Amino acid sequence: MNDVARPFELRRLRLLHEFAQRGTIAEVAAATSYSPSxxxxxxDILAREAGTALLERDGRRVRLTEAGRTLARHAARMLELDEAAHAELAASRGAPTVVRIAVMPTAAQALVPRALGLLDEREPTLRLESVEMSPEEGLRELATRAFDLVVAEQYPGHAREFREGFDRVLLGPDPVRLAIGPDDPARDIAELADRPWILEPRGTAVRDWAVQQCRAAGFDPDVRFEGTDLTTHIRMAAAGRAVAMLPDMVWTGDRATVRLIDLPGAPVREIFAAVRTSSRDSRAITAVQTALRDALAAHRPR
Structure with a gap:
């Protein structure tokens, strides 16, 4: 009699999926609250159950074998089915539908409060949970199923990588302008070559894009200040201490403390929502997407 293959344990498949997304045992351990050992x-137990090696040494690191990559792809689908089953059962017993989103800071301030108001009217039983997070980190966590939707941005000529298994929905445009002190006489970016600048940290998409705008105007910006909190950028510009390059979405209140200058070509960044392809037909996730899009359309900086 042939041996019957034992079913894989979902918990171990989840760890394999996490490794496929994160790339190191240490990162998987940190994300799942297990120890690396x-x-x-x-x-190792999963590999014995599979009857083949799933990991192999690559110098001082380990990586997935071809069999490991194959099983990781199947693990992703099994996790999708598990997620769908839990969602349907929760709906059948009348439990509130929970949608978890990761939102970049400007969207957290400008869009989430208004979107919550719209959802209260349209989907009163829906529970929205939001975590403020950089687009880079949020998109990675979307793949690990930590979130159902991520609000992110991309800049002209700096499109973000398209990842298999993700769908993107455009929420709308967000103009980007220069912010300078109210008494600064500059009229365009070329006249700001000798000013100190405040930009986001190196390695971020917005930093790379901002530097390119300056280079197109004939200079490298003198970046003396860095920060992820755009409130700091606003205050430095308002004090006349640095030039900032800011999206309109940041202006949720009075912006009279700075003077805004249009960039050449009036560029806009695209605000988009990313979801897993497996959940794109979810009524709850679609409702959240729509509320975020409507919130952006209604955003009118003052």
């Missing part, structure tokens, strides 16, 4: 042990 426990993660390694569980993946």
């Amino acid at each position: 426990t993660v390694s042990q569980q993946l």
Whole structure:
């Protein structure tokens, strides 16, 4: 009699999926609250169940084997089915539908409060949970199923990588302008070559794009200040201490403390929502997307 293959344990498949997304045992351990030794042990057990090696040495690191990549793809689909089953059962017993989103800081301030108001009217049983997070981190966590939707942005000529298994929905445009002190006489970006600048940290898409705008105007910006909190950028510009390059979405209140200058070509960044392809037909996620899009359309900086 042939041996019957034992079913894979979902918990171990989830660890394999996490490794496929994160790339190291240490990162999987940090994300799942297991110790690294426990993660390694569980993946070793999964390999014995699979009857083949799932990880192999690559110098000082480990990576997935071809069999590991194959099983990781199947693990992603199994996790999708598990997620869908839990969602349907929750709906059948009348439990509130929960949608978890990761939102970049400007959207968290400008869009989420208004979107919540719209959802209260349209989907009163829906529970929206939001975490403020950079687009780079949010998109990675979307793949690990930590979130159902991520609000992110991309700049002209700096499109974000398209990842298999993700769908994007455009929420709308967001103009980007220069912000300078109210008494600064500059009229365009070329006249700001000798000013100190405040930009976001190196390695971010917005930093790379902002530097390119300056180079197109004939200079490299003198970046003396860095920060992820755009409130700091606003205050530095308002004090006349630095030039900032800011999206209109940041202006949720009075912006009379700075003077705004249009960039050449009046560029806009695209605000989009990313979801897993497996959940794009979810009524709840679609409702959240629509509320965020309507919130952006209604945003009128003052």
